[in-house]
Amino acid sequence: xxxxxxxxxxxxxxxxxxxxxxxxxxxxxxxxxxxxxxxxxxxxxxxxxxxxxxxxxxxxxxxxxxxxxxxxxxxxxxxxxxxxxxxxxxxxxxxxxxxxxxxxxxxxxxxxxxxxxxxxxxxxxxxxxxxxxxxxxxxxxxxxxxxxxxxxxxxxxxxxxxxxxxxxxxxxxxxxxxxxxxxxxxxxxxxxxxxxxxxxxxxxxxxxxxxxxxxxxxxxxxxxxxxxxxxxxxxxxxxxxxxxxxxxxxxxxxxxxxxxxxxxxxxxxxxxxxxxxxxx
Amino acid sequence: xxxxxxxxxxxxxxxxxxxxxxxxxxxxxxxxxxxxxxxxxxxxxxxxxxxxxxxxxxxxxxxxxxxxxxxxxxxxxxxxxxxxxxxxxxxxxxxxxxxxxxxxxxxxxxxxxxxxxxxxxxxxxxxxxxxxxxxxxxxxxxxxxxxxxxxxxxxxxxxxxxxxxxxxxxxxxxxxxxxxxxxxxxxxxxxxxxxxxxxxxxxxxxxxxxxxxxxxxxxxxxxxxxxxxxxxxxxxxxxxxxxxxxxxxxxxxxxxxxxxxxxxxxxxxxxxxxxxxxxx
Amino acid sequence: xxxxxxxxxxxxxxxxxxxxxxxxxxxxxxxxxxxxxxxxxxxxxxxxxxxxxxxxxxxxxxxxxxxxxxxxxxxxxxxxxxxxxxxxxxxxxxxxxxxxxxxxxxxxxxxxxxxxxxxxxxxxxxxxxxxxxxxxxxxxxxxxxxxxxxxxxxxxxxxxxxxxxxxxxxxxxxxxxxxxxxxxxxxxxxxxxxxxxxxxxxxxxxxxxxxxxxxxxxxxxxxxxxxxxxxxxxxxxxxxxxxxxxxxxxxxxxxxxxxxxxxxxxxxxxxxxxxxxxxx
Numbered sequence: 001x002x003x004x005x006x007x008x009x010x011x012x013x014x015x016x017x018x019x020x021x022x023x024x025x026x027x028x029x030x031x032x033x034x035x036x037x038x039x040x041x042x043x044x045x046x047x048x049x050x051x052x053x054x055x056x057x058x059x060x061x062x063x064x065x066x067x068x069x070x071x072x073x074x075x076x077x078x079x080x081x082x083x084x085x086x087x088x089x090x091x092x093x094x095x096x097x098x099x100x101x102x103x104x105x106x107x108x109x110x111x112x113x114x115x116x117x118x119x120x121x122x123x124x125x126x127x128x129x130x131x132x133x134x135x136x137x138x139x140x141x142x143x144x145x146x147x148x149x150x151x152x153x154x155x156x157x158x159x160x161x162x163x164x165x166x167x168x169x170x171x172x173x174x175x176x177x178x179x180x181x182x183x184x185x186x187x188x189x190x191x192x193x194x195x196x197x198x199x200x201x202x203x204x205x206x207x208x209x210x211x212x213x214x215x216x217x218x219x220x221x222x223x224x225x226x227x228x229x230x231x232x233x234x235x236x237x238x239x240x241x242x243x244x245x246x247x248x249x250x251x252x253x254x255x256x257x258x259x260x261x262x263x264x265x266x267x268x269x270x271x272x273x274x275x276x277x278x279x280x
Numbered sequence: 281x282x283x284x285x286x287x288x289x290x291x292x293x294x295x296x297x298x299x300x301x302x303x304x305x306x307x308x309x310x311x312x313x314x315x316x317x318x319x320x321x322x323x324x325x326x327x328x329x330x331x332x333x334x335x336x337x338x339x340x341x342x343x344x345x346x347x348x349x350x351x352x353x354x355x356x357x358x359x360x361x362x363x364x365x366x367x368x369x370x371x372x373x374x375x376x377x378x379x380x381x382x383x384x385x386x387x388x389x390x391x392x393x394x395x396x397x398x399x400x401x402x403x404x405x406x407x408x409x410x411x412x413x414x415x416x417x418x419x420x421x422x423x424x425x426x427x428x429x430x431x432x433x434x435x436x437x438x439x440x441x442x443x444x445x446x447x448x449x450x451x452x453x454x455x456x457x458x459x460x461x462x463x464x465x466x467x468x469x470x471x472x473x474x475x476x477x478x479x480x481x482x483x484x485x486x487x488x489x490x491x492x493x494x495x496x497x498x499x500x501x502x503x504x505x506x507x508x509x510x511x512x513x514x515x516x517x518x519x520x521x522x523x524x525x526x527x528x529x530x531x532x533x534x535x536x537x538x539x540x541x542x543x544x545x546x547x548x549x550x551x552x553x554x555x556x557x558x559x560x
Numbered sequence: 561x562x563x564x565x566x567x568x569x570x571x572x573x574x575x576x577x578x579x580x581x582x583x584x585x586x587x588x589x590x591x592x593x594x595x596x597x598x599x600x601x602x603x604x605x606x607x608x609x610x611x612x613x614x615x616x617x618x619x620x621x622x623x624x625x626x627x628x629x630x631x632x633x634x635x636x637x638x639x640x641x642x643x644x645x646x647x648x649x650x651x652x653x654x655x656x657x658x659x660x661x662x663x664x665x666x667x668x669x670x671x672x673x674x675x676x677x678x679x680x681x682x683x684x685x686x687x688x689x690x691x692x693x694x695x696x697x698x699x700x701x702x703x704x705x706x707x708x709x710x711x712x713x714x715x716x717x718x719x720x721x722x723x724x725x726x727x728x729x730x731x732x733x734x735x736x737x738x739x740x741x742x743x744x745x746x747x748x749x750x751x752x753x754x755x756x757x758x759x760x761x762x763x764x765x766x767x768x769x770x771x772x773x774x775x776x777x778x779x780x781x782x783x784x785x786x787x788x789x790x791x792x793x794x795x796x797x798x799x800x801x802x803x804x805x806x807x808x809x810x811x812x813x814x815x816x817x818x819x820x821x822x823x824x825x826x827x828x829x830x831x832x833x834x835x836x837x838x839x840x
Contacts, residue, residue, distance in 0.1 A: 169729070177812070178727055179814055217774065231791045328626075412695050509792075
């Protein structure tokens with residue numbers, strides 16, 4: 001074992017010889033840390049958590065109790081000796097009960113709620129949050145600053161661009177004629193908002209700055225600036241007409257009206273865009 | 281440690297010196313009990329459960345395996361030394377996999393299903409049941425004899441009065457123009473019934489003795505005695521006209537037709553009201 | 561303890577004397593195995609899992625970390641000494657975080673996702689899969705080759721015949737006038753498909769070869785070959801007219817178009833029926 005200074009490892013934790021720890025690492029009671037695990041500086045792992053082989057965790061990341069990080073997938077149980085690696089970036093907060101499979105890449109400042117499940121072969125950007133009991137099924141591509149709230153289901157092959165909000169109990173599907181082998185993932189573009197309980201049918205494209213109303217069952221593509229609602233969902237408004245009911249002011253596109261924890265916090269979207277040289 | 285008579289603590293449990301145990305307390309294998317925890321008489325904590333600091337648990341409460349009771353919140357990870365306390369009353373049954381945060385007050389005769397999550401700063405009355413995988417997001421006020429069935433989502437700032445039934449996969453929201461900082465909790469009045477899969481939009485008020493039909497998407501306030509259904513929900517009946525399909529008898533207001541585990545069990549609602557001097 | 565050859569038991573696992581192990585059994589760190597448990601040959605139990613008393617697990621079954629197998633039910637906490645037994649067949653793959661109660665019978669080749677919950681007194685056939693966070697409430701009858709995807713709710717007294725597909729976030733209810741004591745389970749016949757987010761009302765019968773569209777709220781019985789959609793659900797097509805959008809070919813009844821992991825894989829449904837002498 002290679003270990004930095006000031007590490008605090010519980011006496012009854014089970015730790016493989018081949019792990020590498022930075023400075024100030026804390027490992028709680030009843031943890032199991034398997035071989036070829038690397039933990040950065042200031043990493044905290046709370047009690048009862050298992051970190052599987054070939055996992056790399058960045059500095060300042062904190063992992064709650066009873067998590068499984070780098071979970072086995074089917075190959076393991078079939079006796080196939082794969083060398084899949086899970087990378088989790090810096091400054092993550094992974095809450096208790098979360099299960100993350102091997103063979104995914106997760107950026108910096110990641111967060112999960114409790115009992116979240118993230119399957120294999122997913123690519124997740126920076127500043128992404130995955131809520132309590134949300135189930136990301138693997139082989140998904142997720143941009144930066146995406147927030148999945150509680151209990152969202154994301155089918156394999158979904159693609160979610162940056163700055164997207166997905167609220168509780170949203171279901172994102174992928175099979176147009178279930179059961180079949182013909183999977184067609186949903187694509188959600190930047191700045192879209194999917195409100196609670198909405199259901200997105202396979203293969204649809206949700207364009208930028210659109211709003212899927214709570215409980216909408218979306219059966220076809222949604223254009224930019226559209227608000228759709230109902231079952232099946234129909235366009236009910238242009239998003240630029242939607243007002244905040246309390247203040248009476250325009251509420252959308254939200255990127256001009258909301259900035260908490262966004263890269264344009266305190267300076268506004270336009271100035272941030274200009275300064276960052278980024279493009280939508 | 282202060283401990284009563286006949287306690288049964290597993291040899292490998294990790295127990296802080298500062299805890300206080302009543303009589304006949306059982307603590308299972310692999311448990312971790314942190315400092316300033318007080319457990320009443322006859323408390324049972326099954327294996328692998330963590331009880332965080334400053335938790336107070338009443339007599340006769342039983343906690344299943346792999347729970348986290350008094351879970352840390354963000355402050356903890358940010359190094360802020362708060363002294364939040366979780367109180368759980370007498371005679372609770374907290375089933376395995378449940379996570380309850382610190383800084384909530386929970387009454388007597390509480391129950392949870394499995395993998396339930398209850399966040400911080402909630403006030404929960406007596407005889408409340410929170411089903412499997414239900415997610416109560418914190419800062420909620422919940423009365424007595426409320427039953428949340430499986431997999432209900434309850435947004436922050438929701439208010440649920442006493443004698444309310446909330447069935448599986450109900451979603452209770454709080455943000456009228458997501459994403460925003462303008463949260464408006466739903467209010468559900470006594471004796472209301474929210475059937476499976478219903479979705480309640482932010483800020484609406486569900487009046488007493490109403491019935492939200494299964495799958496309804498409720499976008500505006502619901503009056504007393506109303507039955508609403510559909511997406512968006514519309515009034516389809518007066519609840520006093522709804523019959524039990526088998527017996528042909530009136531089924532609502534349910535408080536006159538159902539009494540299992542209610543305080544009027546065996547004596548009827550009217551007599552109980554009269555005797556208890558309570559008012560609706 | 562009776563144990564076969566080549567068993568590999570973690571030093572800190574807690575194991576009752578009365579258990580019986582086949583050959584090549586592996587028991588991970590921090591496991592608790594209670595009395596009267598029998599594990600077949602090649603069984604693997606990963607770390608932190610609890611196997612309760614009177615559980616019988618068949619050969620080649622693999623159980624992930626942090627599961628509870630043979631969970632106590634209310635009787636236990638009330639001090640009643642029941643002798644309920646859980647039987648799990650051969651070659652199961654029970655993924656981490658799953659909770660299965662005592663007093664159920666589960667066939668061979670069973671699978672679960674993560675955090676699944678299966679309550680007591682259920683009868684589950686062979687080749688059944690129960691997805692991540694799916695909640696089967698007990699006293700259900702489930703045939704062979706049934707697939708519950710993620711986060712499905714199945715009320716007590718439901719009956720699901722063989723070769724049925726139930727996709728994510730489906731809710732199956734059982735109380736026509738909630739709250740009541742008059743439970744009426746849903747019945748789903750063979751070869752039916754319940755797409756994502758659908759909601760089935762109490763007591764309805766879903767006939768063979770029907771398709772419940774995503775998000776449908778089904779309030780009455782569904783006939784063979786029907787496709788129903790909407791809230792409330794209405795018949796929108798005959799299933800035999802539904803085409804695969806990519807290939808333009810018929811997609812249903814799916815048993816003629818899909819065979820992965822089905823007993824007719826590679827030979828076609830008709831030939832399999834003829835050879836097996838089975839009847840629909």
